[in-house]
Amino acid sequence: MPLILKGVMQSPVTPLKHDFSPDLETFEKLLDFHIRTGATAISWPHHKGESLNLTIAERKAFAEVAVKVVAKRVPVSIHVSALAVEDSMELARHAQRIGADAIIAITPYFWKPTSEGLYDYFVRLGTSIDLPLIAYNSPSYLSGLEFTGDLTRRLIERLPNFIAMKEASFNSEKYLEISRAALALRPTFAMISGVEFLAPAVPLGGAGSYSSAGAICPNLCKELYDTCVAGESKRARELQFKLARLWDLFRDQYPSSLKGGMVAMGRPVGPTRPPLPTASRERQAYIATQLEELGILDTEPHGW
Amino acid sequence: MIATSLSLPKKALKVANFIPGLVHTPVTPFTRDYRVDYDLYRKIVQFHLRNGAEALAVQMHAGESVSLSDLEQRQLIELAVTQVNGRVPVIAHVSDSGTAIAVARAHHAENVGAAAIVATTPYYWTPPPSMLIEHFAQIGSAVTVPFFVYYAPEELPGVKLGTDTVMTLIKQLPNFAGVVDASLDWQFMINILSNAWRVRPEFQLLSGTEYMVSAGAVGATSMFSSLAGVAPKLARRLYDICRKEKYFDARAPQEMLAELRQIIKRAGPAGLKGAMRAMGRDCGEPRPPLDPLPAAGAQKLTAALDALAPLRDEPRGW
Numbered sequence: 371m372p373l374i375l376k377g378v379m380q381s382p383v384t385p386l387k388h389d390f391s392p393d394l395e396t397f398e399k400l401l402d403f404h405i406r407t408g409a410t411a412i413s414w415p416h417h418k419g420e421s422l423n424l425t426i427a428e429r430k431a432f433a434e435v436a437v438k439v440v441a442k443r444v445p446v447s448i449h450v451s452a453l454a455v456e457d458s459m460e461l462a463r464h465a466q467r468i469g470a471d472a473i474i475a476i477t478p479y480f481w482k483p484t485s486e487g488l489y490d491y492f493v494r495l496g497t498s499i500d501l502p503l504i505a506y507n508s509p510s511y512l513s514g515l516e517f518t519g520d521l522t523r524r525l526i527e528r529l530p531n532f533i534a535m536k537e538a539s540f541n542s543e544k545y546l547e548i549s550r551a552a553l554a555l556r557p558t559f560a561m562i563s564g565v566e567f568l569a570p571a572v573p574l575g576g577a578g579s580y581s582s583a584g585a586i587c588p589n590l591c592k593e594l595y596d597t598c599v600a601g602e603s604k605r606a607r608e609l610q611f612k613l614a615r616l617w618d619l620f621r622d623q624y625p626s627s628l629k630g631g632m633v634a635m636g637r638p639v640g641p642t643r644p645p646l647p648t649a650s651r652e653r654q655a656y657i658a659t660q661l662e663e664l665g666i667l668d669t670e671p672h673g674w
Numbered sequence: 675m676i677a678t679s680l681s682l683p684k685k686a687l688k689v690a691n692f693i694p695g696l697v698h699t700p701v702t703p704f705t706r707d708y709r710v711d712y713d714l715y716r717k718i719v720q721f722h723l724r725n726g727a728e729a730l731a732v733q734m735h736a737g738e739s740v741s742l743s744d745l746e747q748r749q750l751i752e753l754a755v756t757q758v759n760g761r762v763p764v765i766a767h768v769s770d771s772g773t774a775i776a777v778a779r780a781h782h783a784e785n786v787g788a789a790a791i792v793a794t795t796p797y798y799w800t801p802p803p804s805m806l807i808e809h810f811a812q813i814g815s816a817v818t819v820p821f822f823v824y825y826a827p828e829e830l831p832g833v834k835l836g837t838d839t840v841m842t843l844i845k846q847l848p849n850f851a852g853v854v855d856a857s858l859d860w861q862f863m864i865n866i867l868s869n870a871w872r873v874r875p876e877f878q879l880l881s882g883t884e885y886m887v888s889a890g891a892v893g894a895t896s897m898f899s900s901l902a903g904v905a906p907k908l909a910r911r912l913y914d915i916c917r918k919e920k921y922f923d924a925r926a927p928q929e930m931l932a933e934l935r936q937i938i939k940r941a942g943p944a945g946l947k948g949a950m951r952a953m954g955r956d957c958g959e960p961r962p963p964l965d966p967l968p969a970a971g972a973q974k975l976t977a978a979l980d981a982l983a984p985l986r987d988e989p990r991g992w
Contacts, residue, residue, distance in 0.1 A: 519936075541857075541860070546932040547936070569892055610864060618865070
């Protein structure tokens with residue numbers, strides 16, 4: 371399974387109609403937009419895609435559209451994490467059936483399994499399909515549940531299809547424990563930064579990012595990646611700082627403000643499902659002024 | 675934001691031109707009956723100066739500051755300044771629970787020749803942001819030398835240092851020169867620097883540990899190192915490459931130091947002194963309530979260090 375992930379990868383938001391029902395037509399436009407603006411892979415639905423607010427049936431319907439519309443232009447991975455592990459298993463089988471290129475899964479929600487429990491979960495998931503597996507590490511959102519270097523090493527030894535990690539601890543020590551273990555055993559393993567934390571990650575072997583701001587400013591994200599890979603530290607820092615300001619704008623009730631910002635970019639994708647709020651008109655206007663101040667409106671594509 | 679009328683700087687401040695660089699953080703040696711071993715301390719200081727330290731930060735947590743009496747801390751800072759004799763700057767760590775105690779210690783440290791002061795969030799208490807600002811503002815304004823805040827949320831989990839707090843302190847304290855980061859948190863580091871540089875371009879981020887590559891990539895200029903007591907050459911190599919901003923080249927020494935740190939961490943709180951002993955530099959055991967390294971743990975640690983190829987080039991003995 372030679373799937374090598376690198377560069378700025380996009381995890382699209384989930385467009386909804388005003389009554390919160392799925393907007394598959396806009397989803398198609400969004401997928402095309404991401405690919406046209408340089409996405410090296412598509413991965414859906416991350417938390418940014420409101421994964422946990424969609425029914426399993428809805429997730430399958432969107433996943434089918436993603437695979438069909440992307441049509442092998444870039445690899446598509448399907449995020450299969452759900453509250454119930456049995457649902458994750460079903461989503462993984464479905465992803466394989468519809469022709470997705472990989473699956474991605476976070477450590478389980480709510481429960482606090484032991485490290486043996488985590489190992490068993492990923493082995494069960496990874497061996498249930500004949501697709502590459504991407505793991506997702508996000509200790510601060512899951513009460514400290516995380517990938518250690520040891521767990522990473524054991525899973526790589528056990529699973530030939532374990533090829534990448536979405537790393538969202540954003541912590542030097544945690545990152546290095548995983549990257550040291552993974553890259554020594556499997557040099558093609560892709561350490562993929564969550565959000566766009568590329569400047570601190572690329573020198574340690576980071577392969578790219580799952581972009582948070584890619585639907586707003588794909589050019590900026592791409593430039594940051596290119597600058598990091600070229601080792602232009604000073605410029606990379608400037609761009610990373612600029613993206614950090616954007617992240618401050620969007621991280622609140624993520625992805626509510628991000629969807630709000632897409633309105634200003636001429637790419638409206640509708641509301642955010644409760645319990646997340648939908649960005650109010652005032653909030654949208656505020657975000658628009660911030661985007662203007664940061665020069666985003668001048669340098670980034672408007673509309674679809 | 676708190677609008678405080680600023681008293682004018684007492685002297686021409688040396689904030690802008692003091693970049694500490696590679697800062698070694700020595701351990702504090704104790705005799706078998708737990709007294710401070712001042713003679714051995716001199717030897718430790720000498721060792722660090724001969725092995726690449728561009729500055730010393732004395733009685734950091736690696737130096738068991740919290741287990742030392744106020745008098746001992748004062749004696750050790752005096753001894754360090756005397757022993758260093760102007761060869762490199764000495765940064766004094768003055769943290770305490772009570773603001774006034776830390777203030778008095780900072781004042782003393784400046785009087786005896788410390789080049790800068792560093793302080794953490796207070797021990798035990800979890801003050802609200804306004805009182806955290808007050809705590810740091812009192813310590814910082816007690817001195818004219820540069821003042822650094824040391825942020826170690828894993829060691830002191832009750833208090834978060836927010837960007838707003840840092841920005842307020844910059845406004846209030848002309849000598850607030852930077853944050854020594856032990857959070858290792860990329861979002862924190864990026865947020866602090868991207869905001870601070872807009873109002874104080876010389877504001878510094880200092881890496882509080884040897885995790886320098888990511889810190890440097892987002893703007894850190896200096897590195898505090900306790901592992902320099904074990905592997906000074908490796909610490910120096912990592913730091914020098916990072917200062918040239920050749921971060922891809924720094925990955926190998928970074929991974930080696932990460933491995934060394936994990937080996938020592940697994941041995942527990944006496945691991946650092948255990949590793950120094952394994953390198954032929956016996957500094958005794960930590961003071962209670964920290965446990966000494968048990969014999970089996972020491973053997974395991976020594977075996978792990980022996981297997982670590984990069985340590986073969988490092989100095990043994992004093």
